[in-house]
Amino acid sequence: MGAIETGNPGDQYAIDVRGLRKRFGTLEVLRGIDFRVARGEVVCVIGPSGSGKSTLLRCINRLEVPTSGQILVGGVDVADADADIDHVRTRIGMVFQAFNLFPHLSVLDNLTLAQRRVLKRTRPDAVEVARQTLERVGLADKISAYPAHLSGGQQQRVAIARALAMHPDMMLFDEPTSALDPELVGEVLAVMRGLASDGMTMMVVTHEIGFARDVADRVVFLDEGVVVEDGAPSQVLDTPQHERTRRFLQRVR
Amino acid sequence: MTRRQRQRLIRGGLYAAFVLAVVVVAAVADGERIAQFFFDVDIARQMFPDVLIVAARNTLLYTALAFSFGLAFGLVLALMRLSRVGPYRWFATVYIEVFRGLPALLTIFLVGFGIPLAFRVEWHVLTRITLGLGLVAAAYMAETLRAGIEGVPTGQMEAARSLGMSHGQAMASVVLPQGLRLVIPPMTNELVLLIKDTSLLFVLGTTPITKELTKFGRDLLSQTASPTPLIVVGLVYLLITVPMTQLVAVLERRNRRSR
Numbered sequence: 056m057g058a059i060e061t062g063n064p065g066d067q068y069a070i071d072v073r074g075l076r077k078r079f080g081t082l083e084v085l086r087g088i089d090f091r092v093a094r095g096e097v098v099c100v101i102g103p104s105g106s107g108k109s110t111l112l113r114c115i116n117r118l119e120v121p122t123s124g125q126i127l128v129g130g131v132d133v134a135d136a137d138a139d140i141d142h143v144r145t146r147i148g149m150v151f152q153a154f155n156l157f158p159h160l161s162v163l164d165n166l167t168l169a170q171r172r173v174l175k176r177t178r179p180d181a182v183e184v185a186r187q188t189l190e191r192v193g194l195a196d197k198i199s200a201y202p203a204h205l206s207g208g209q210q211q212r213v214a215i216a217r218a219l220a221m222h223p224d225m226m227l228f229d230e231p232t233s234a235l236d237p238e239l240v241g242e243v244l245a246v247m248r249g250l251a252s253d254g255m256t257m258m259v260v261t262h263e264i265g266f267a268r269d270v271a272d273r274v275v276f277l278d279e280g281v282v283v284e285d286g287a288p289s290q291v292l293d294t295p296q297h298e299r300t301r302r303f304l305q306r307v308r
Numbered sequence: 309m310t311r312r313q314r315q316r317l318i319r320g321g322l323y324a325a326f327v328l329a330v331v332v333v334a335a336v337a338d339g340e341r342i343a344q345f346f347f348d349v350d351i352a353r354q355m356f357p358d359v360l361i362v363a364a365r366n367t368l369l370y371t372a373l374a375f376s377f378g379l380a381f382g383l384v385l386a387l388m389r390l391s392r393v394g395p396y397r398w399f400a401t402v403y404i405e406v407f408r409g410l411p412a413l414l415t416i417f418l419v420g421f422g423i424p425l426a427f428r429v430e431w432h433v434l435t436r437i438t439l440g441l442g443l444v445a446a447a448y449m450a451e452t453l454r455a456g457i458e459g460v461p462t463g464q465m466e467a468a469r470s471l472g473m474s475h476g477q478a479m480a481s482v483v484l485p486q487g488l489r490l491v492i493p494p495m496t497n498e499l500v501l502l503i504k505d506t507s508l509l510f511v512l513g514t515t516p517i518t519k520e521l522t523k524f525g526r527d528l529l530s531q532t533a534s535p536t537p538l539i540v541v542g543l544v545y546l547l548i549t550v551p552m553t554q555l556v557a558v559l560e561r562r563n564r565r566s567r
Contacts, residue, residue, distance in 0.1 A: 118466055144469065145471070145472035149470035149471075151466070153463050155464060155466065155467035157486075158486065159486050168471075168482075169471035169472060169473055173473055173477075174472075214467075
């Protein structure tokens with residue numbers, strides 16, 4: 056299914072971040088990050104606000120341009136200005152905190168726009184893919200609705216479907232449930248659980264510690280722009296090695 | 309006197325003052341003379357159908373030409389102002405400041421006579437009209453369109469780019485459709501202003517078939533020595549502009565409700 060032609064086909068990592076630094080003016084938000092996500096792995100990134108976790112995620116599909124370092128996505132260095140970033144982005148699904156559905160388009164058109172413009176799928180093909188992905192997030196009946204008429208949870212599920220319709224190799228989630236009313240969080244997490252059990256490579260920035268514990272293969276704790284802790288959920292969440300991690304977990308519980 | 313009684317008294321006084329003013333105006337005004345000069349039915353009747361099929365038609369044609377040109381060029385200017393390329397931004401900024409700062413009449417003279425004189429070009433009258441009004445309209449519309457584009461949340465561009473769309477694709481199919489919707493009310497106001505500005509075009513010289521409403525009315529004023537033609541063309545203007553401003557009000561109300 057059109058994986059990126061990799062420089063190194065044996066590359067087992069979907070995402071391989073090396074020495075990543077990101078500075079906004081004088082503020083250094085990421086201060087040398089080394090970080091890997093294997094194919095099929097689900098990694099949750101936790102950390103206090105301002106720790107740089109969203110910036111890290113946004114660097115991976117170059118919504119933020121790294122100051123220095125390497126970010127290999129399927130072997131292509133997206134930190135390199137010569138990378139064909141539009142092509143790499145078609146392989147990376149992105150889900151935002153604020154959903155960012157296109158409000159002037161129906162659910163169907165939200166899902167088919169990029170399929171047709173970017174992947175050059177025919178309209179019948181794109182519609183068929185849209186149907187299947189909406190089925191997968193449990194919203195097949197909303198295909199002709201407009202975003203404004205959906206609940207927050209439904210909007211976020213449509214946003215997930217929009218990303219999935221591109222048949223990406225991996226999915227990035229930037230605090231996908233933080234903008235939702237508490238009673239709507241469950242339906243979105245359920246969809247994400249489904250994706251994880253289907254073997255999707257996922258990197259999730261989240262405050263949902265319970266989700267991280269149940270679903271993640273690995274949990275990464277980020278603070279002040281560095282990776283403080285990186286390991287299995289039980290290890291990072293239950294027996295953290297660092298004082299900073301312990302303090303953070305006490306606060307969010 | 310209670311507070312409520314005093315309020316009632318004040319309101320009653322305001323009503324009385326208004327009625328008194330109407331009565332005084334009615335008593336002082338010479339109704340017969342007004343009817344004779346401003347509402348001369350015979351003169352008004354002679355103006356038809358030309359006031360509609362020639363004058364109003366020309367007003368609408370000139371407006372449509374200038375608006376189309378202004379919209380297209382204004383969009384280019386708006387995108388230039390938002391460009392990452394410095395010189396594009398500077399050019400657009402200077403252009404907008406210059407043409408918003410000059411009287412429209414001066415621009416019409418410059419385009420209508422100055423350029424043809426300097427470069428010895430024979431511009432068709434419609435070209436001169438389109439450019440004379442359109443160059444100024446573009447400057448105003450560029451600022452409105454830029455505000456519309458900037459009014460679309462940045463998350464929209466990011467979502468589109470994350471799906472692999474190029475900047476141009478994202479602009480054309482995600483940002484612009486939303487930005488244009490935001491500016492429908494102010495753009496309709498631009499249109500109304502443009503309709504009225506067509507009255508300046510007489511300075512380019514007219515033939516009987518190129519007269520717009522104001523010139524048409526003025527010529528009849530001197531022929532008939534009656535202001536009735538001005539009243540008639542005024543009513544035709546209102547017939548065009550009032551529905552538009554009302555439409556804007558409806559759109560604005562609907563916009564506010566859908567948010």
